[in-house]
Amino acid sequence: MTALKSLLVGYPLGFVTPGRLGEIGRALYVKEISQGKTLRLFILDKLTNLVITLLFGSFGILILLQTQLTPAVKTTIWVTLALILGTLLYSIFFTSTVNLIGRLTKINHFTRMNQLVLLAFSILFYFIFVAQYLLLVINFDRINIFPAFEAAASVFLTKTLLPISFSDLGIREGAAVYFFGKVGVNAAAALNASLLLFLLNIAVPAIAGLPILLKTKRRL
Numbered sequence: 001m002t003a004l005k006s007l008l009v010g011y012p013l014g015f016v017t018p019g020r021l022g023e024i025g026r027a028l029y030v031k032e033i034s035q036g037k038t039l040r041l042f043i044l045d046k047l048t049n050l051v052i053t054l055l056f057g058s059f060g061i062l063i064l065l066q067t068q069l070t071p072a073v074k075t076t077i078w079v080t081l082a083l084i085l086g087t088l089l090y091s092i093f094f095t096s097t098v099n100l101i102g103r104l105t106k107i108n109h110f111t112r113m114n115q116l117v118l119l120a121f122s123i124l125f126y127f128i129f130v131a132q133y134l135l136l137v138i139n140f141d142r143i144n145i146f147p148a149f150e151a152a153a154s155v156f157l158t159k160t161l162l163p164i165s166f167s168d169l170g171i172r173e174g175a176a177v178y179f180f181g182k183v184g185v186n187a188a189a190a191l192n193a194s195l196l197l198f199l200l201n202i203a204v205p206a207i208a209g210l211p212i213l214l215k216t217k218r219r220l
Contacts, residue, residue, distance in 0.1 A: 057157020
């Protein structure tokens with residue numbers, strides 16, 4: 001329940017901040033462990049999700065826009081992908097990364113299995129969002145699953161790299177119209193799906209978390 005309340009509190013805090021940076025306030029609402037450790041765990045969670053978003057998003061843009069990208073941009077994306085994959089493989093097969101994470105988070109018993117579980121949950125989390133997105137688009141227009149997946153991954157990457165609006169409003173919708181247009185989805189369908197995704201995954205949880213945010217008091 002503590003984790004659930006902390007998660008729900010993060011939604012209204014993130015709703016009113018660019019790039020949803022306000023979610024960092026979740027750390028203030030976990031009383032069972034220190035705020036410093038909670039903050040480090042939150043950062044680890046966000047970094048893991050960021051790596052997954054960069055990985056699939058880079059592949060998506062590379063495949064979707066391969067005929068439009070300059071050689072320099074393609075090279076940059078391939079280098080980025082190689083670095084991400086190399087970092088993931090190194091962290092999985094070498095204990096030094098696990099030990100480093102343990103020291104940074106102050107979790108002395110952090111193991112390779114913990115790391116794999118965290119990575120697996122981040123991948124599952126990512127694919128749930130993509131599946132939601134594609135199902136919403138299907139309600140408005142016909143799509144081919146794999147090209148649409150590339151478009152969705154590209155949208156998520158774009159909004160992640162451009163955290164300049166409240167709850168990514170405008171950035172996500174503009175990117176959706178552009179990238180889904182590349183795979184034959186009309187602009188209205190892409191826009192409607194993006195707005196519904198925002199409503200389901202951000203606006204509704206933010207409303208649910210607002211009473212908890214207003215009632216919960218924590219001495220800073």
